[in-house]
Amino acid sequence: MRAGMLRLVPVILFLAACGGAAGTSGSASAGAAPAAARGPSPEELAAIARGDSLFNGGGCQRCHGQKGVGAQNGPSLVAGPWLHVDGSKAQIAALITRGVPREEFKNSERPFAMRPRGGPMNLTDAQVQDLAAYVVSISRAKSAR
Structure with a gap:
């Protein structure tokens, strides 16, 4: 777990430097900043x-x-x-839960289906939510650069 937290430090620092999620603006009045501008909560960072x-x-x-x-x-x-x-986190979680059959792939050259719940990992609902939170965090951090 400690290694996972250390890998997360650049994402946290990036979000803090940018004032939160990508696409937020600094036009909100003081004291009324939108939740996204405050960055992820401690619970979301743990997820x-x-x-x-x-x-x-x-x-x-x-x-x-x-x-x-x-x-x-x-x-x-x-x-x-x-x-x-x-x-969105909700749609990413749904996709992880159901997987993607090979027949639905947009790129037919990919050889393997995305199995539901990580296949052999057999992710729990809580783990699916944690994984979706991570995927959202890496996609937003990259797109904000």
Whole structure:
């Protein structure tokens, strides 16, 4: 878990430097800043760290590459358009839960289906939420640069 938290430090520092999530503006009046401008809550940071450990220590990175940069068997999760969802945490969690049958792939050259709940990982509902939080965090951090 400690290694997962250490890998999360650049994301936390980036979010703090940018005032929170990508796309927020500094036009809100003092004392009434939108929640997104305040950055992730401690609970969300903990979920992202757990998701990082699941993603990079489990089967996800085999297809999507370390840190989600993409690989031969899976698309990048940090760059480019979303292929099967809109990029929201709820839709990412739903996709992880149900998987993607090979017949639904947008790129027919990818050899393996995305199995539901991480296949052999058999992720719990809580782990799916943690993993979705991590994927959202890496996609937003990349797109805000």
